[in-house]
Structure formats: structure tokens, C-alpha cells
Amino acid sequence: MAVFTAVTEHELAQWMRHYDLGDVVDFRGIASGIENSNFFLTTTRGEYVLTIFEKLTSAQLPFYLDLMRHLASHRVPVPDPIPRDDGALFGMLHGKPTAIVTKLEGAAQLAPTTEHCAEVGHMLARMHLAGRDFPHHQPNLRSLPWWQETVPSVLPFLSEAERELLSSELAHQHAFFGSSDYAALPEGPCHCDLFRDNVLFAHADPATGHEVRLGGFFDFYFAGCDKWLFDVAVTVNDWCSDLATGHLDAARVEALLRAYQTVRPFTQEERRHWSDMLRAGAYRFWVSRLYDFHMPRAAEMLKPHDPTHFERILRERLNGSALPGVPTCN
Incomplete structure (x- = not known):
């Protein structure tokens, strides 16, 4: 969410004529992230x-926007795309x-507690089940074929x-991806990038007695149809x-x-390959961060992430004996 494409006040005013959103009061760039140009409006x-989507094409974008609309209609708290005057x-x-x-x-909660993690796990499972009847399919574009294409360049x-x-x-x-297990x-629609900075927590509601209240998931522009366990592994590796x-x-x-499984219990195959999928989640982000670090694009406010973070995580996950197991939900 860096700013690659600048927008003038005049350009914004002309573009906003296609929306029934009133007059612009404030417009400013968002500094975090590295893929698209984002602005608070x-x-x-x-x-x-x-x-402003810097890489996604007009043909690819409907999958992401339609997915967010679908999830929002199923009461999953996600950003809801606003239609233009032509629909x-x-x-x-x-x-x-x-x-x-x-x-x-x-x-965002960058120092999560167990209660924050439970809220995320519960909503992630709800999101997965809500996506089961989503009619469109697009694979996770940062999965195995992309790794195979990108690794030689880094x-x-x-x-x-x-x-x-x-x-x-x-x-x-x-070998794992080619196995019968x-x-x-x-599988189904997955966020594929549910890091701490892609989840918001709102102020607690005293009436409910909960100290933590999840505000929603956002930044779905790496989403794709993948194994649900991959989405869980990516989330656990960060949170x-x-x-x-x-x-x-x-x-x-x-x-x-445990919170995730109160909504959707894991299958036996998922329990058996939890370690493999944690490694897959770490590998995906090590490769992408290596690529962004060594072959950066110019952008205002662009701050590439340190790739060594996910190298450390991958090496830790290779030590399977040190991994917490998947709990059994009673």
C-alpha cells in the first residue's frame, strides 16, 4: 500500500463524479505495503x-472485489466495494x-494477545465457510508455480x-503439493496474507464483557482459492x-x-500436514520478500520488508519437534 501513482485534486474531483459519495473532505496516501497505491478518502x-491497482489487471480485479462483496453479504467484516453510477x-x-x-x-494490533489470536481464528474459519458458495475461482497467484518461476531470479x-x-x-x-494427501x-477462497497489519480491532464493547472486538479483515488483493490450511498457516506464522x-x-x-476449530474442525489430513503447511506459508513470504528486496520498484513511501525474517521462520518450522501441535477440540 505504498504510493506508486500520484493523484492531483483535479484528477480526483473528476473521477469522483462517477460516485454518489458527496464532496471530498480529505485525501492522503497510505505508507504501509508494497503492491498498490492506496489512499484514505x-x-x-x-x-x-x-x-489504484499497479499490477492487477481489469480482467483479474473482479475476483477480489466480488469476493469482498460476497463475504460482506455473509456478515464477515471486510471492506465492501462501492459501486459507481454505472454499477x-x-x-x-x-x-x-x-x-x-x-x-x-x-x-491494527501489532502485539497480539491470546484473545486477539482467538478472535482472528474464529473469524478466519467463518470467512472460509462463507466462501464455500462463492461462484468464481482464481488460484492463489503466489503459490507453487510462482515460487518455481521466481526462485531462479533471486x-x-x-x-x-x-x-x-x-x-x-x-x-x-x-513433492507435498503433488501428494494425494x-x-x-x-479448499476455497482464502485471504492468503492475513498478517497483523491486515486486521483491525475496534474499541471493546462493555455491554458484551469482551475486552477485544475484531473490526475486520482487509487487503484482499493477494486472495485466491487455495487450501484452507495454508491460510491458517500463514496467519499463525505471523500472529x-x-x-x-x-x-x-x-x-x-x-x-x-482452538477458536478456528470451534467453527470448522480440521480433517485428519490437515492435522497430519500441519508442519508442512507452516513451512509452505513461511516459504511463500520468504520468496516474495527476497524478490521485493533485491528487485525493488520505485515508489513514494516504499519500504521493502526484511526477507531474513521469514528465513528465520522457515528454519524454525523445519524443526518440527519444536512446533506446537494442533489442539483437539472437545
């Missing part, structure tokens, strides 16, 4: 987020597809030890890891997985 009708969910700005979505309530930048780990884990994941894993060491916090893992 405040009008006389409310608060929104405007996104379309996006238009073209600077020759790039651009959309406006509702702004969720709350703020290998020249790496040390011998890094190259060995990157190549050996790719071979392991290729992998084929049996339940339940010590950021300095990559170690998993057993209490947070237990809280997130």
Missing part, C-alpha cells in the same frame, strides 16, 4: 479507501483499475546457505510468532487454532 458521506465496482484512473471500498473501524543474490535452503524447500513443497485437503526469533508462542497458537 473522506467525503461528506463517510470514510473510504481508494486503491461497476471499479473504473480506470491513470490508465489503471481503481476502486473505492468502505473503511473498517479500528486499528538465487544469484543469496549466500550458499540461503540458496541451499531455498532450493531444498522448493523440492519438498513440490494434499489433494484431499479442503503467533516472536518477531525477533521466529519462535512460535504455544499459547497464542493454541488460542487461534
Whole structure:
């Protein structure tokens, strides 16, 4: 969510004529993220987020916007795309597809407790089940085929030890993805990028007695149809890891997985391959961060993430004996 494409006040005013959202009160860039140009947009009708898609094409974008509309209609708290006056969910700005979505309530929790993790796990399972009748299909575009395409381009930048780990884990994941157990894993639309900064928590409601209230999930622009266990593994690798060491916090893992399974219990195949999928989740983000770090794009406010973080996490996950197990829900 860096700013690659600048927008003038005049350009914004002309573009907003296609929306029934009132007058613009405030418009400012969002500094976090590295894929699209994002802006907070405040009008006389409310608060929104405007996104200019730098990589996604007009043909690809409907999957993401339609998925968010579908989840919102199933009472999953996600940004809801705003239709234009012609009914379309996006238009073209600077020759790039651009959309406006509702702004969720709350703020990111970058130091989550077990209660935060439980809220995330419960809502993630609800999201997975809500997506079962979503009529469109698009694979996770950052899965195995993308790893196989991207790894050769980053290998020249790496040390011998890094190259060995990157190549050996790719071979392991290729074998795992080709197995009958992998084929049996339940699947559907997944967020695929549910990090701490892609979830908001609102102020607690004293009437409910809960100290933590989830405001919603956002940034669905890496979403795709994948194994639900992959989505859970990506989430656990971020929400339940010590950021300095990559170690998993057993209490947070237990809280997130137990809450998830109160909505959707894991299958036997999912329990058997929990370690493999944690490794897959770590590998996906190590590869993408290596690519962004060594082959960056120019952008205002762009801050590439440190790839060594997910190298540490992957090495930790390779030590399967140290991983908290999947709890059994009674």
C-alpha cells in the first residue's frame, strides 16, 4: 500500500463524479505495503479507501472485489466495494483499475494477545465457510508455480546457505503439493496474507464483557482459492510468532487454532500436514520478500520488508519437534 501513482485534486474531483459519495473532505496516501497505491478518502458521506491497482489487471480485479462483496453479504467484516453510477465496482484512473471500498473501524494490533489470536481464528474459519458458495475461482497467484518461476531470479543474490535452503524447500513443497494427501485437503477462497497489519480491532464493547472486538479483515488483493490450511498457516506464522526469533508462542497458537476449530474442525489430513503447511506459508513470504528486496520498484513511501525474517521462520518450522501441535477440540 505504498504510493506508486500520484493523484492531483483535479484528477480526483473528476473521477469522483462517477460516485454518489458527496464532496471530498480529505485525501492522503497510505505508507504501509508494497503492491498498490492506496489512499484514505473522506467525503461528506463517510470514510473510504481508494486503491489504484499497479499490477492487477481489469480482467483479474473482479475476483477480489466480488469476493469482498460476497463475504460482506455473509456478515464477515471486510471492506465492501462501492459501486459507481454505472454499477461497476471499479473504473480506470491513470490508465489503471481503481476502486473505492468502505473503511473498517479500528486499528491494527501489532502485539497480539491470546484473545486477539482467538478472535482472528474464529473469524478466519467463518470467512472460509462463507466462501464455500462463492461462484468464481482464481488460484492463489503466489503459490507453487510462482515460487518455481521466481526462485531462479533471486538465487544469484543469496549466500550458499540461503540458496541451499531455498532450493531444498522448493523440492519438498513440490513433492507435498503433488501428494494425494494434499489433494484431499479442503479448499476455497482464502485471504492468503492475513498478517497483523491486515486486521483491525475496534474499541471493546462493555455491554458484551469482551475486552477485544475484531473490526475486520482487509487487503484482499493477494486472495485466491487455495487450501484452507495454508491460510491458517500463514496467519499463525505471523500472529503467533516472536518477531525477533521466529519462535512460535504455544499459547497464542493454541488460542487461534482452538477458536478456528470451534467453527470448522480440521480433517485428519490437515492435522497430519500441519508442519508442512507452516513451512509452505513461511516459504511463500520468504520468496516474495527476497524478490521485493533485491528487485525493488520505485515508489513514494516504499519500504521493502526484511526477507531474513521469514528465513528465520522457515528454519524454525523445519524443526518440527519444536512446533506446537494442533489442539483437539472437545
